[in-house]
Amino acid sequence: MTTPAAEWDSAYQDSPPTWDIGRPQPAFARLADGGLLSGRVLDAGCGTGEHALLAAAHGAAAMGVDLSGVAIEKARAKAAERGVAARFEVADALHPERLGETFDTVLDSGLFHVFDDAGRARYVTSLAAVLEPGGTYYMMCFSDRQPGVWGPRRVRREEIEHAFADDWEIVSVSPDAFSINPIMGTTTAQAWMAVIRRR
Numbered sequence: 001m002t003t004p005a006a007e008w009d010s011a012y013q014d015s016p017p018t019w020d021i022g023r024p025q026p027a028f029a030r031l032a033d034g035g036l037l038s039g040r041v042l043d044a045g046c047g048t049g050e051h052a053l054l055a056a057a058h059g060a061a062a063m064g065v066d067l068s069g070v071a072i073e074k075a076r077a078k079a080a081e082r083g084v085a086a087r088f089e090v091a092d093a094l095h096p097e098r099l100g101e102t103f104d105t106v107l108d109s110g111l112f113h114v115f116d117d118a119g120r121a122r123y124v125t126s127l128a129a130v131l132e133p134g135g136t137y138y139m140m141c142f143s144d145r146q147p148g149v150w151g152p153r154r155v156r157r158e159e160i161e162h163a164f165a166d167d168w169e170i171v172s173v174s175p176d177a178f179s180i181n182p183i184m185g186t187t188t189a190q191a192w193m194a195v196i197r198r199r
Contacts, residue, residue, distance in 0.1 A: 008068035039104030045111030049075025056086035
């Protein structure tokens with residue numbers, strides 16, 4: 001039986017997966033340019049590390065975690081190559097409390113939408129365990145506005161609002177778009193960009 005970690009390792013083994021574009025998503029680059037990626041930053045489900053590296057390059061104490069050891073190896077290689085002091089650990093985003101650290105900011109580019117309903121609830125609880133009160137969670141997920149059937153589970157705005165109804169302040173949920181490696185004749189996918197603060 002294939003483990004989830006092995007499945008994610010397989011996705012990163014050879015050619016980059018659709019979502020691994022070799023640079024930060026434009027939405028997160030805008031956050032960095034606006035000075036919003038500061039303090040202690042956790043990139044949950046970091047893949048090969050572009051957003052943790054972005055935060056670290058802007059002065060944050062950044063850590064990226066991912067279930068895939070292959071992705072984390074690639075992230076560490078990028079950090080060394082670029083001379084950026086971001087940390088990367090193989091860890092389950094459903095249990096970030098095992099890191100023994102808390103954070104001012106959590107980044108999520110394409111993780112929230114991979115969970116089923118039960119996993120989503122556990123994930124939101126886990127975020128509350130590591131995000132300081134007043135801290136901000138920036139989340140970009142696949143949107144129900146995306147036509148077709150390819151790709152991950154589509155998320156409705158109402159699902160985001162429901163998931164973060166307790167102990168969170170939803171600052172905004174805005175239409176945005178992922179940049180992706182070409183698939184089905186397109187290089188973008190419709191997304192929601194959410195800014196959510198822990199009370």
